Amino acid sequence: MTTSRTPRKKLIEVALPLDVINREAAREKSIRHGHPSTLHLWWARRPLAACRAVLFGQLVDDPSSWPERFPTEAQQDAERQRLFRIIEDLVKWESSNDEIVVNAARLEIARSIARGRKADGSGERQDERVLAEDVRPDMVDNYLAEVAPPVHDPFAGGGSIPLEAQRLGLRAIGSDLNPVAVLINKALIEIPPRFAGRPPVHPGQDRELIGRRWRGAQGLAEDVRYYGAWMREQAQKRIGDLYPPVQITKEMAKSRSDLEPYVGKKLTVIAWLWARTVTSPNPACKGAHVPLVSSFWLSKKPGRETWIEPVVDRRKNVWTFEVRAGKPKDPKAIEAGTKTGRGDFSCLLSGDPIPVEHIRSEGQQGRLGDRLMAVVVEGRRGRVYLGPTPQIERVARVAVPDRVPETDLPAQALGFRIQNYGLKKHKELFTPRQLTAITAFTDVLAEARLRALADARASGMEEGDALEAGGCGARAYADALAVYLAFVLDKTIDGSSVQCRWMVQRDSLFNTFAKQALPMTWDFAEVNVLADCTRSLSESTEWTAESIEGFTSLHVCAGTAMVRDARQPREGDKAVVSTDPPYFDNVPYADLSDYFYVWLRRSLQSVLPSLFGTVLVPKSAELVADPFRHGGRGGAEAFFLDGMGEAVGQIALTTHPAFPVTIYYAFKQTEDADTGGGSTGWETFLEATWRAGFSTVGTWPVRTEREGRSRDLGSNALASSIVLVCRKRDADAPSITRSDFRRLLRAELPQALKALQKGYIAPVDMAQASIGPGMAIYSRHAKVIEADGSTMGVRTALQLINQALDEYLTEREGEFDSDTRFAVTWFESRCFDSGPFGDAETLAKARNVSVEGVKDAGVLHSAAGKVRLLKRTELPDDWDPATDRRLTIWEATQHLIKRLEDRGEEAAADLMIALGGKVDAARDLAYRLYATCERKGWAEEARAYNGLVVSWPQIAKLAAQKRGTKPAQTALFES
Numbered sequence: 017m018t019t020s021r022t023p024r025k026k027l028i029e030v031a032l033p034l035d036v037i038n039r040e041a042a043r044e045k046s047i048r049h050g051h052p053s054t055l056h057l058w059w060a061r062r063p064l065a066a067c068r069a070v071l072f073g074q075l076v077d078d079p080s081s082w083p084e085r086f087p088t089e090a091q092q093d094a095e096r097q098r099l100f101r102i103i104e105d106l107v108k109w110e111s112s113n114d115e116i117v118v119n120a121a122r123l124e125i126a127r128s129i130a131r132g133r134k135a136d137g138s139g140e141r142q143d144e145r146v147l148a149e150d151v152r153p154d155m156v157d158n159y160l161a162e163v164a165p166p167v168h169d170p171f172a173g174g175g176s177i178p179l180e181a182q183r184l185g186l187r188a189i190g191s192d193l194n195p196v197a198v199l200i201n202k203a204l205i206e207i208p209p210r211f212a213g214r215p216p217v218h219p220g221q222d223r224e225l226i227g228r229r230w231r232g233a234q235g236l237a238e239d240v241r242y243y244g245a246w247m248r249e250q251a252q253k254r255i256g257d258l259y260p261p262v263q264i265t266k267e268m269a270k271s272r273s274d275l276e277p278y279v280g281k282k283l284t285v286i287a288w289l290w291a292r293t294v295t296s297p298n299p300a301c302k303g304a305h306v307p308l309v310s311s312f313w314l315s316k317k318p319g320r321e322t323w324i325e326p327v328v329d330r331r332k333n334v335w336t337f338e339v340r341a342g343k344p345k346d347p348k349a350i351e352a353g354t355k356t357g358r359g360d361f362s363c364l365l366s367g368d369p370i371p372v373e374h375i376r377s378e379g380q381q382g383r384l385g386d387r388l389m390a391v392v393v394e395g396r397r398g399r400v401y402l403g404p405t406p407q408i409e410r411v412a413r414v415a416v417p418d419r420v421p422e423t424d425l426p427a428q429a430l431g432f433r434i435q436n437y438g439l440k441k442h443k444e445l446f447t448p449r450q451l452t453a454i455t456a457f458t459d460v461l462a463e464a465r466l467r468a469l470a471d472a473r474a475s476g477m478e479e480g481d482a483l484e485a486g487g488c489g490a491r492a493y494a495d496a497l498a499v500y501l502a503f504v505l506d507k508t509i510d511g512s513s514v515q516c517r518w519m520v521q522r523d524s525l526f527n528t529f530a531k532q533a534l535p536m537t538w539d540f541a542e543v544n545v546l547a548d549c550t551r552s553l554s555e556s557t558e559w560t561a562e563s564i565e566g567f568t569s570l571h572v573c574a575g576t577a578m579v580r581d582a583r584q585p586r587e588g589d590k591a592v593v594s595t596d597p598p599y600f601d602n603v604p605y606a607d608l609s610d611y612f613y614v615w616l617r618r619s620l621q622s623v624l625p626s627l628f629g630t631v632l633v634p635k636s637a638e639l640v641a642d643p644f645r646h647g648g649r650g651g652a653e654a655f656f657l658d659g660m661g662e663a664v665g666q667i668a669l670t671t672h673p674a675f676p677v678t679i680y681y682a683f684k685q686t687e688d689a690d691t692g693g694g695s696t697g698w699e700t701f702l703e704a705t706w707r708a709g710f711s712t713v714g715t716w717p718v719r720t721e722r723e724g725r726s727r728d729l730g731s732n733a734l735a736s737s738i739v740l741v742c743r744k745r746d747a748d749a750p751s752i753t754r755s756d757f758r759r760l761l762r763a764e765l766p767q768a769l770k771a772l773q774k775g776y777i778a779p780v781d782m783a784q785a786s787i788g789p790g791m792a793i794y795s796r797h798a799k800v801i802e803a804d805g806s807t808m809g810v811r812t813a814l815q816l817i818n819q820a821l822d823e824y825l826t827e828r829e830g831e832f833d834s835d836t837r838f839a840v841t842w843f844e845s846r847c848f849d850s851g852p853f854g855d856a857e858t859l860a861k862a863r864n865v866s867v868e869g870v871k872d873a874g875v876l877h878s879a880a881g882k883v884r885l886l887k888r889t890e891l892p893d894d895w896d897p898a899t900d901r902r903l904t905i906w907e908a909t910q911h912l913i914k915r916l917e918d919r920g921e922e923a924a925a926d927l928m929i930a931l932g933g934k935v936d937a938a939r940d941l942a943y944r945l946y947a948t949c950e951r952k953g954w955a956e957e958a959r960a961y962n963g964l965v966v967s968w969p970q971i972a973k974l975a976a977q978k979r980g981t982k983p984a985q986t987a988l989f990e991s
Contacts (some may be wrong), residue, residue: 024081028073058174154671160185168591170582191580205575237565243555283393309353379438428644431533469494496720500624511551517965582663596680660704698957714741715788780945790817856883925974
């Protein structure tokens with residue numbers, strides 16, 4: 017009998033089909049239209065597929081918990097495979113609203129809960145109904161809504177976890193301090209269930225719409241389309257003169273043959289491209305402004321290359337921009353613009369350097385200007401670029417509207433650099449024309465809400481309470497539409513600031529938050545918000561509607577979104593807790609959110625007054641280690657540790673004892689130069705969980721980014737998020753000594769690391785992932801006692817875990833052949849550079865090989881007293897391991913990378929088949945060499961080894977298909 021002291025193990029504590037979850041989580045990042053993440057931007061949002069799988073594994077029993085049902089390991093494994101197949105279907109994007117797939121998952125969750133209640137003696141008739149063979153989906157839904165504990169995410173952010181809890185039929189609670197995050201959660205889990213299945217209310221619906229069966233939030237989506245289009249029409253009437261088309265004249269086409277077909281025609285402007293300007297520091301230029309341009313390219317599309325040529329008259333101290341089509345004579349000069357370094361430029365008139373200090377000084381004095389560089393118009397078969405004219409530029413120079421937010425940007429904040437250049441207020445992130453347009457949109461939005469209210473009443477909908485009061489009648493419906501139309505506006509605003517840049521590879525726009533920061537931009541793009549183009553009002557309306565339309569069969573349980581400090585007690589039922597907390601100092605959520613909040617408050621303060629009661633997003637209690645708020649790094653670290661400790665302590669108090677807690681983390685571990693320890697962020701986070709009485713019982717590296725995504729070794733970008741699975745530590749947990757801890761690391765960590773490698777965790781994430789099993793050993797004990805009697809801290813534990821990882825990777829060399837061990841050691845000291853023959857000979861003797869033998873093996877080049885490793889470009893393209901008389905693991909690894917990079921995964925799969933039993937060792941070597949590259953700072957070479965391992969699952973799958981065998985299912989086992 018399982019007691020409350022020994023809860024039944026859940027699937028996530030034992031095994032998961034990690035490769036399937038990883039593949040779908042990474043694939044999901046490429047899915048845009050209709051994805052809930054496109055409803056409103058949020059930073060560092062977790063993939064829905066990963067959240068769905070983690071929650072399922074967190075709620076469903078592992079077969080080993082029921083030995084009376086599955087007495088043998090074989091039976092337990094067979095049952096796990098059945099559950100894995102449910103997960104495999106569940107995580108696919110195409111299955112998001114597949115009722116058969118989703119209902120199967122809900123049934124497993126319900127039956128796990130019912131069996132547990134029945135075995136513990138608390139079962140009732142409704143549990144028996146769920147366990148019956150003929151149970152209907154509606155019975156399961158009712159059971160989960162009434163009996164299952166709710167799922168709570170105390171750091172709800174972008175809402176991925178609450179949304180997926182709701183998809184699995186559970187009551188979802190999403191709480192956050194940030195009102196923008198809470199609004200997103202309301203739009204995802206709270207509003208749609210109130211109006212599920214209702215038809216649209218707008219007038220003028222054709223017969224097809226009137227006779228349609230409306231599922232989920234489809235009616236809401238249709239109304240968003242209608243009232244969004246109405247807003248655009250009204251805006252066109254009021255500010256359309258600010259966005260005039262451009263008429264192509266014969267004069268414009270004289271030097272541009274590509275413009276000849278358009279002479280006499282008026283073309284719609286897509287965007288205006290601007291460059292900031294600054295006074296030249298050269299006195300001879302007499303205060304003339306010169307451009308700060310990061311690149312003169314306009315389009316790099318093959319066959320349609322377009323660029324800007326600056327025309328300079330140094331005698332008059334004047335310059336102009338002219339647009340050229342075709343390939344430039346000096347592409348490097350076009351690429352460079354006037355930029356010479358990070359923040360430094362050169363003067364277009366004198367050629368003198370313009371240091372960043374001069375630009376900042378001028379900016380602080382309000383003396384930065386801007387100048388139109390080019391105009392992008394819509395041609396017959398794509399974008400056409402025109403040179404600037406005084407008339408076109410003059411239209412943009414409108415007066416700033418009176419009613420714009422006067423709120424201040426933070427004086428200093430993580431990821432913010434723009435204040436250094438004189439941008440002090442939110443309104444200064446926009447051009448005067450953009451401010452005019454946004455102000456007009458907010459006015460029109462208020463009118464759209466009133467129209468929707470009148471139309472809802474006319475459709476027969478009862479008046480009811482307002483949305484904030486829990487209403488579901490006409491008033492609440494109009495309020496809900498106002499929320500989604502505000503999201504339309506936010507999507508447009510994200511593409512309408514001086515932070516937006518032109519994407520020359522795709523003739524499109526980078527939005528404001530291409531990064532989780534607000535850096536300084538020099539040349540920027542101003543999009544035509546009334547055209548049918550990227551980030552225009554019409555496109556934003558359609559994207560928002562498509563996202564809402566996806567909520568079809570999702571909402572069977574009402575969700576709750578609330579403003580709440582995670583450190584404060586939560587009332588209500590004990591909950592299953594799954595959360596993605598802030599990552600120390602990685603993302604300044606509150607400061608970034610202000611960009612949207614100042615406009616949301618203007619649009620929705622009357623609709624949701626409790627959510628928009630402050631002038632800006634509250635910041636003092638935000639659990640982010642911001643040294644600018646807390647008196648420096650030390651104060652920020654202490655604030656984060658204390659606050660996260662309190663938050664995790666509340667989780668411990670409110671979590672349901674039958675279920676583990678899952679916590680996502682994705683902060684890249686970095687080496688502390690002063691201490692040799694891990695990153696401060698992880699020390700503080702792990703310290704907080706340990707202090708709160710949690711023990712780590714599992715770790716799962718879930719890949720959350722697209723394969724091939726560029727990452728710098730020194731960045732905090734991860735290929736994987738690590739999901740910690742935690743249980744409350746036993747009250748009678750023993751204490752151990754430092755030597756005991758090291759012994760346990762040596763005994764247990766290698767097996768866990770092998771499992772991580774088997775799960776194809778990317779080498780770039782290996783150090784981070786190893787924290788999990790290492791901290792599992794540390795955290796299951798009351799304390800680890802140092803030789804002097806003091807308690808070992810998390811920092812020391814992380815150092816010992818890192819040492820154990822290094823030992824493991826080094827020990828794996830013993831399984832390599834002698835030639836490979838020689839190559840690894842030589843590589844560590846010289847990479848692919850040459851070295852003296854004498855050094856190579858000394859090393860060869862130590863490895864019990866000869867330099868000539870290693871050369872014969874196809875590993876070395878040796879000539880004129882110099883020795884070096886062969887580069888991959890020098891390896892033969894037709895290499896066949898079957899005919900290699902001295903086959904080495906080094907060759908196998910390098911050739912696999914060469915095939916992958918030169919010829920793709922199919923060719924790599926063919927080589928994998930030919931290598932046979934050597935492939936696992938080749939993968940191990942890739943991990944080993946990546947660790948060396950990371951330590952040495954060889955970023956480019958490191959990417960090659962990381963890329964091989966990241967691509968390994970697909971290569972292995974292709975190899976299995978070619979062999980006619982089924983690829984092995986990858987799972988991590990931790991018990």
